Amino acid sequence: MCVIVCEPFRHMVLETIMKILQSLGTSDINERLEEELIDGCLYCFISDQTNPNDKKQYYLVIEGFAAILNAFGIRSKKTIPKITGQIRHRFSHKSNIPSFVWIP
Numbered sequence: 160m161c162v163i164v165c166e167p168f169r170h171m172v173l174e175t176i177m178k179i180l181q182s183l184g185t186s187d188i189n190e191r192l193e194e195e196l197i198d199g200c201l202y203c204f205i206s207d208q209t210n211p212n213d214k215k216q217y218y219l220v221i222e223g224f225a226a227i228l229n230a231f232g233i234r235s236k237k238t239i240p241k242i243t244g245q246i247r248h249r250f251s252h253k254s255n256i257p258s259f260v261w262i263p
Contacts, residue, residue: 169203170216173223176200180230193231197238200224201245 176196185193200223207220228235228242 166207169207170219173200173203173220177223177226180227185230185232185234193234194238196227197231197235197242200227201242205245205249 188196204220204224
């Protein structure tokens with residue numbers, strides 16, 4: 160299935176975005192790209208199916224999400240309601256089935 164196969168790729172992209180934002184910052188990123196990055200990170204968080212016993216991979220998505228939000232700082236304030244709603248939904252429905260699946 161595509162969701163399982165894409166998991167390593169999602170983690171690799173998230174790590175790359177984290178490293179780019181940490182080294183270059185967010186001053187040149189416009190509002191649209193900021194929204195797309197946060198939406199992509201939110202999708203990665205929602206569709207993450209990593210085994211909780213593999214701590215490094217399991218916490219990578221959460222650490223990446225935190226790093227991206229910290230990099231944007233106050234600029235990410237407007238997306239907080241959407242993010243908290245999705246996190247609340249994810250933790251209240253503890254199944255490994257993503258709430259939506261996007262297949263290109």
